[in-house]
Amino acid sequence: MRVTRIIAAAATAVLALMSTVTHADDAEQAIRKSLEAIQLGVPVESVAASPLKGLYEVHLQGGRVLYASPDGQFLMQGNLFQMTPGAPVNLTEKAERTGIAKTINGIPTAEMVVYPAVGEAKTHITVFTDTTCPYCHKLHGEVAELNKRGVEVRYLAFPRQGPGSAGDKQLQAVWCSSDRTKAMDAMVEGQNISAPKCSNPVSKQYMLGQSVGVNGTPAIVLEDGQLIPGYQPAAQVAELALNAK
Template identity: 25%
Template sequence: MKKTIVIMMTILTGLALLFVAETGASAFGGCEQDCGKCHSLSKGEAQETLKQLIPDIKVLGVRMSPSRGLWEVSLETHGKKGIAYMDFSKENVIIGQIVKIKTKKNLTRKRLMELNSVDFAQIPLNDALVMGDPNATYKVVVFDDPDCPFCAKLHKELKKVVEKRKDIAFFIKLFPLKMHKDAYRKSVAIQCKKSLQLLEDAFAKKDIPDPECKTDIIDKNIELAGKLGITGTPTIVLENGKVLGGAIKAGQLIELINDKGNGSGADETKK
């Protein structure tokens, strides 16, 4: 008899648990659509937890991540902004990227672009090299180094974009990196003539003549890049303030230019 009672109790317990799993109901409360009703993580808590791994970390904000069960923590360290994910137990941190399987969209990259966005209006365009119609509807800034091989690859893609879309123009700011010893001289020479052809000659590794003028534009470009947090080339800045790094294919670049949206999903917690 006792054995039968134990079996019945086991079955009833299993059915009860199954019901909870199917309905989301629980006598002890449960998380449905809004996990924030049950779980919380303040900026202060995130700061104290993460500084055990990165002592000089500064937590900028906390919000729910696109993946349930994880907090998204926006942070800054060594002058760089980034994202980490922390589980609801607050014991584990994930450094990586979240990709939506159905759409193949990199959600982490999208958030990083939003997080590192800049004020496009701060960038003067009158001294830039222009590829395309200066009065085009869509204006895109590109920080280039004449000795950067990835800049050369991107340049070819920019030309494809302009050939395909007359309503897009690229404003190229010469930003020589210290690691390229002759890039500053070449940048000044190219800027003096404000010549796209000379820039393309540099990308083709042709000899670039010495500068024919004196200009402080290159120094101003370097200073501007520092203020905007730009440290590498090529760097693309869209009108909505989003910053893209690396050589991007023409088709993908057109998609990003067409997407004027600045929506960032869930709101940051203000704790």
Template identity: 30%
Template sequence: MKMKSVTQVLIATGFLALTACSASADNSISQLKQKLAKQLPGREITSINTTPMKGIYEVVIAKRQIVYTDAKGEYILAGDMIDLAKKSSLTEQRTAELQKTDFSKLPLEQAFKEVRGDGSRVLAVFSDPDCPYCKRLERESLNGITNVTIYTFLMPLSIHPDAERKSKVIWCAADKQAAWSNFMLKDQMLEGKSDCENPVEKNMKLAETLGISGTPALIFKSGQIVSGAIPKEQIEQLLAAK
């Protein structure tokens, strides 16, 4: 289901004040930002925005993390802001918006691809060969999904000691997709060289810039990033999203 942005929710409910021409409101937020910047040294205050709760402001830190503060910047609240009437998390919706990326700018040369059916839809997946949830994604969630081109970015996690070697063996294989599928779907042992030029380190840095810290992480054409072995039905819905 397509999630509305916090701004859309606020406009729809009448909580968002028209402050574009209000110098006093702009100055108030500017002063609040300056104060928080001093109180949170080393943390980038990306933006501060109004919320439906009177006197409570949304604070975006380092472009991705959301916390809340009072009008004087004396307190910080961490957690979800819930719209009880709609039974939805405004924080979750806003976080998903902040995490969006431009699919067309992904360095697809750092991934290997699998074309299913006509390949008309696109999906990027950051995955670790030793991640059990990645195997669940491959065996269950992606099973049967067609008319899609899947780009797999190998992203071995440090908690899996042999994942980096396996990732490099997969990349060095003559048929990367076949090596990946045989291991993830059939548990076939990986054999071969692992010393070819590979993008594993670049993928780790890319994941960091995208705010991806775990696997699997899926990126859809809409730019939405979703973590975890989500159900097949949800993948289909997100593949259809504009």
């Protein structure tokens, strides 16, 4: 009799698990269908149940997060907080940082303009920059100080006025130069540089910046995926970067 009860209980558990899996698959299909219908323009990387029962978490390429109802009829963009003892936790920000870090840290440094740290590299920052941006120039003037503090500075291109702009042409010239750091330094100092046209990642990096939430320059991404908009002094950036583990 006891064996019979155990088998019955196991069968019930299996059926419940199968039902859960089926509902999850149905929800993912419905949500993906809704996102396709509105032509979001950003690929969906994953759909999974969120920490809040009845709400699904949609991870977009680049790291951004949306929320959806299981039937896909309701979509929402915003922050989901978990009220914990001491202070609320921003679950959306936490998830987005993880996704952005994975995306940005996965870019080969060969596609960037890199200023290595002096001595041991303790951490790195990735900066979306535009050579026509005054505050980018100001930050660039403090790169040496960041390097001395053990922070490697990696540049990605973000022509803030879009493809075909003066910044876009300048950035392409930098990326097509045989010595990118030398070309970047010269361009920031107001010198004209010439470089043969080449296949370059400027357009791809511009679109990537948009997908992770960059809407101006400079935009600094810490190693943990935290996005800091605008200029910050070297000492402040270094402190944030060294704590972003």
